[in-house]
Amino acid sequence: MDDSRRCTSKAKQSGERCKRAAIIGGTVCKIHGGGAGQVIAAAERNRELEAARRELSALGEPEDIDPAQALLRLISWKYGEVQWLRAQVRDLPADDLAWGRTEHRAGTGPEGPVDLHTEKASPSVWWTLLREAEDQLADYSTRALKAGIAERQIQIAEGQAMLVAGVIRSIYARLNLTPEQHAIKDQIARDEFMKLSQGPVMA
Numbered sequence: 001m002d003d004s005r006r007c008t009s010k011a012k013q014s015g016e017r018c019k020r021a022a023i024i025g026g027t028v029c030k031i032h033g034g035g036a037g038q039v040i041a042a043a044e045r046n047r048e049l050e051a052a053r054r055e056l057s058a059l060g061e062p063e064d065i066d067p068a069q070a071l072l073r074l075i076s077w078k079y080g081e082v083q084w085l086r087a088q089v090r091d092l093p094a095d096d097l098a099w100g101r102t103e104h105r106a107g108t109g110p111e112g113p114v115d116l117h118t119e120k121a122s123p124s125v126w127w128t129l130l131r132e133a134e135d136q137l138a139d140y141s142t143r144a145l146k147a148g149i150a151e152r153q154i155q156i157a158e159g160q161a162m163l164v165a166g167v168i169r170s171i172y173a174r175l176n177l178t179p180e181q182h183a184i185k186d187q188i189a190r191d192e193f194m195k196l197s198q199g200p201v202m203a
């Protein structure tokens, strides 16, 4: 057996190390204290931490003292981004949803002088971004659940982010933004959400 998996208890007389396997997530076997309630609970907590750590590193996130909290933070901010993008999509004029991009050809083509506007049936950029963010959020949540983080905790993290997204929108609504500011405000907010949900995990 791998020594790291072995019970660390030693026989008093011979000093020989116990040959049994330690309980998973713990350092001792059932006979040497591994059956006690608090030892089982600590081992369980270690297993959860380990699982959360694995999911975090799979996401390319740095190690964290509390990987479960780090995962929840990621979920929280990604949820904020999703809420934000949902509001953006809701506000889009119906036509923009399907007819997002316009191609303009002007000048002289092989067919003679051209001045053509072509509307392409491509989904709005906000719509595409929303889909991407939703996929990422689903991925984060799945990883958190896999790491043993309770659904209730995930919902709380999401609720916090929803508040933030709502506050930002209220602030915008009360500011008298110039058309120029108005045009860039959503991109700025989204960039900031992205930084939070993709950047290094903050303590």
Ligand SMILES: [Zn+2]
Binding pocket: 007, 008, 009, 018, 019, 020, 028, 029, 030, 031, 032
């Ligand atoms: Zn033992």
